[in-house]
Amino acid sequence: xxxxxxxxxxxxxxxxxxxxxxxxxxxxxxxxxxxxxxxxxxxxxxxxxxxxxxxxxxxxxxxxxxxxxxxxxxxxxxxxxxxxxxxxxxxxxxxxxxxxxxxxxxxxxxxxxxxxxxxxxxxxxxxxxxxxxxxxxxxxxxxxxxxxxxxxxxxxxxxxxxxx
Amino acid sequence: xxxxxxxxxxxxxxxxxxxxxxxxxxxxxxxxxxxxxxxxxxxxxxxxxxxxxxxxxxxxxxxxxxxxxxxxxxxxxxxxxxxxxxxxxxxxxxxxxxxxxxxxxxxxxxxxxxxxxxxxxxxxxxxxxxxxxxxxxxxxxxxxxxxxxxxxxxxxxxxxxxxxxxxxxxxxx
Numbered sequence: 001x002x003x004x005x006x007x008x009x010x011x012x013x014x015x016x017x018x019x020x021x022x023x024x025x026x027x028x029x030x031x032x033x034x035x036x037x038x039x040x041x042x043x044x045x046x047x048x049x050x051x052x053x054x055x056x057x058x059x060x061x062x063x064x065x066x067x068x069x070x071x072x073x074x075x076x077x078x079x080x081x082x083x084x085x086x087x088x089x090x091x092x093x094x095x096x097x098x099x100x101x102x103x104x105x106x107x108x109x110x111x112x113x114x115x116x117x118x119x120x121x122x123x124x125x126x127x128x129x130x131x132x133x134x135x136x137x138x139x140x141x142x143x144x145x146x147x148x149x150x151x152x153x154x155x156x157x158x159x160x161x162x163x164x
Numbered sequence: 165x166x167x168x169x170x171x172x173x174x175x176x177x178x179x180x181x182x183x184x185x186x187x188x189x190x191x192x193x194x195x196x197x198x199x200x201x202x203x204x205x206x207x208x209x210x211x212x213x214x215x216x217x218x219x220x221x222x223x224x225x226x227x228x229x230x231x232x233x234x235x236x237x238x239x240x241x242x243x244x245x246x247x248x249x250x251x252x253x254x255x256x257x258x259x260x261x262x263x264x265x266x267x268x269x270x271x272x273x274x275x276x277x278x279x280x281x282x283x284x285x286x287x288x289x290x291x292x293x294x295x296x297x298x299x300x301x302x303x304x305x306x307x308x309x310x311x312x313x314x315x316x317x318x319x320x321x322x323x324x325x326x327x328x329x330x331x332x333x334x335x336x337x
Binding site for chain 2: 009010024026027028029030031039040041043045046047048049050051052053060098100101114115116117118135
């Protein structure tokens with residue numbers, strides 16, 4: 001089922017394959033979703049406002065996002081091609097170099113994304129959310145991968161590892 | 165003290181019956197005049213009291229009118245503020261819906277304008293947080309210099325802590 005509001009903010013969805021897979025929810029974001037966490041909003045907070053979770057003490061940069069995924073078993077890889085027994089994520093970066101979004105690859109090869117405070121969607125390609133128009137997320141700059149666990153085993157892992 | 169003059173009785177010794185008759189007549193007339201004078205004085209005093217009361221009533225009316233005017237202006241200002249807040253909040257919600265970065269959300273011009281509304285925005289933010297939870301926690305933190313959530317709170321737990329805080333402080337009923 002198509003969603004006019006989504007297609008307005010991400011124009012490439014008009015001609016691409018996607019489906020909405022959840023209601024809107026302001027309580028978690030794309031990083032949380034990529035790591036199977038729908039309880040917490042993953043965000044480094046400079047002002048220390050409570051209600052947000054960030055497992056490291058680095059600020060909100062591409063390097064810190066990569067470190068967070070490294071803590072959860074991911075390592076950089078070349079591309080987003082589907083590989084058996086491998087789970088991949090793709091980090092989008094805006095032209096100013098700031099990370100804006102992360103999508104997770106499903107076993108089907110399609111991608112799943114939590115769009116900010118909005119819906120979760122399944123999308124056929126990463127390019128559907130790329131671009132510099134409207135709310136688009138810039139371009140995918142980093143791929144990372146880890147061994148795919150059976151079922152949702154990763155979702156049960158404890159994510160509260162704080163490092164310095 | 166009455167402003168009405170009274171006639172004083174004469175002290176001269178009276179000799180003839182005619183003089184005494186005249187004197188009695190004069191005295192009787194004088195008493196009548198004095199009674200009239202007393203009556204006028206009483207009426208003047210009543211009128212003065214009445215005038216004072218009317219003056220006080222007029223003053224009270226003026227003050228009540230002024231208070232009502234101030235009340236209307238305060239109400240109008242509060243209405244305008246509420247209207248402005250909701251316009252800014254609705255636009256902000258729409259324009260930041262697909263960003264996951266709270267930094268981007270709070271640097272949005274509308275979010276900054278809401279913070280710039282100052283403490284008047286606190287009650288509106290809490291009402292909005294109760295009506296439709298969203299990322300107003302930073303604005304509340306900045307405006308109140310408080311943070312009632314526990315360090316391990318999830319987003320929704322922090323929202324709940326702020327709503328409880330709002331009730332305790334009288335911002336929410």
